[in-house]
Amino acid sequence: MLASASPARLATLRSAGVDPLVxxxxxxESVLDGLSPSDLARGLAELKCAAVADSxxxxxxxxxxxxxxxxxxxxxxxxxxxxxxxxxxxxQAMRGxxxxxxxxxxxxxxxxxxxxxxxxxxxxxxxxxxxxxxxAYVATGEPLHVAGAFTVDxxxxxxxxxxxxxxxxxxxxxxxxxxELLAGLGHSWTxxxxxx
Numbered sequence: 001m002l003a004s005a006s007p008a009r010l011a012t013l014r015s016a017g018v019d020p021l022v023x024x025x026x027x028x029e030s031v032l033d034g035l036s037p038s039d040l041a042r043g044l045a046e047l048k049c050a051a052v053a054d055s056x057x058x059x060x061x062x063x064x065x066x067x068x069x070x071x072x073x074x075x076x077x078x079x080x081x082x083x084x085x086x087x088x089x090x091x092q093a094m095r096g097x098x099x100x101x102x103x104x105x106x107x108x109x110x111x112x113x114x115x116x117x118x119x120x121x122x123x124x125x126x127x128x129x130x131x132x133x134x135x136a137y138v139a140t141g142e143p144l145h146v147a148g149a150f151t152v153d154x155x156x157x158x159x160x161x162x163x164x165x166x167x168x169x170x171x172x173x174x175x176x177x178x179x180e181l182l183a184g185l186g187h188s189w190t191x192x193x194x195x196x
Contacts, residue, residue, distance in 0.1 A: 003052035003066040008146075008153060009172040016168075016175050017193035023058070025051035025066065037072035038102045042119045044068035045104030049115070053108045063187065066106040067173050071124070071148025073099040079147050087138045087149045094150075095159075096128035101148060101170045107181040116181045120174035122165030124152070129159050 002010060002020040013020055025048040032043045049066030052058055070077040073094060081087040101124050106117035129137075142156060143149035150156040152163065152170045160170075168175045179189040 001052060001058060001062050001064045003048040003064055004068075004172075006067070006172050008151070009067055012168055012171050012173050012175070019194040020065070021062075023052045023055075025049075027051050035077075037070050037075070037077035037100070038104075038119045038121065040077050041068050041070050041102040041104035042106070042117050043104065044070075045106040046115075046117050049106035049108050049117075053110055053115075058110050060110055062110045063182070063185075063192075064108045064110060065173075065178070067103060069101060069103040069147040069172055071099045071150075072102055073097070073148075077102075078149070081144055081149045084138050084144065087143045088134055090149045091129065091134040091138070091143070092131075094126045094148075095134070096126065098123055098125045099148065100124070103169050103172060103174060105174065105177055105181060107178070107185060109185045109187070112185075114185050116184045118177060118181065120166055120169040120177045122163055122167075122169045124148075124150075124163050124170060125161045126150070127159045127161050133159070 002022045003025040005024045027047045045066040045068045049064050053064040058064055070079050101122045102119050104119045108115040152160050166174045182189055
């Protein structure tokens with residue numbers, strides 16, 4: 001079960017052979033404060049996982065995955081922008097610079113109650129985009145719905161010059177980390193593959 005409304009996370013999992021049931025957690029993401037960006041991402045993932053795993057929506061025997069991403073820029077955690085003006089300001093601050101995309105992952109086995117969580121970090125280098133490019137990108141609406149106000153697998157991909165680390169983590173779920181968490185709970189990654 002995927003405790004996330006992110007279509008990019010779902011598409012990433014499906015392209016990797018895993019077809020989870022999506023149950024949106026409905027967690028208030030403003031409840032955690034004063035944490036480092038890495039701890040914030042992991043804490044939000046844990047809240048999302050718990051909201052679904054502890055509900056009657058998660059049958060016994062389910063594996064529940066919660067994820068949350070923030071962009072760390074000079075020590076500050078940037079989630080989704082508040083509005084278009086906020087997205088423009090962020091891009092003006094990000095252009096020509098680098099940030100670290102932090103994605104928290106929390107996986108719980110509802111059979112045993114065991115849970116593991118960790119954060120994956122990927123450095124993202126942004127192009128020195130013009131004000132006109134920023135305005136055009138924000139006008140598409142895409143950056144308003146994603147952590148850090150950018151995508152690497154959508155229209156924003158042209159504004160990312162390179163990444164250091166796991167590409168899938170920038171999209172929203174680190175497949176290598178998820179495989180490690182599964183193994184830590186005694187499950188095989190390949191056992192989750194759906195028939196094609």
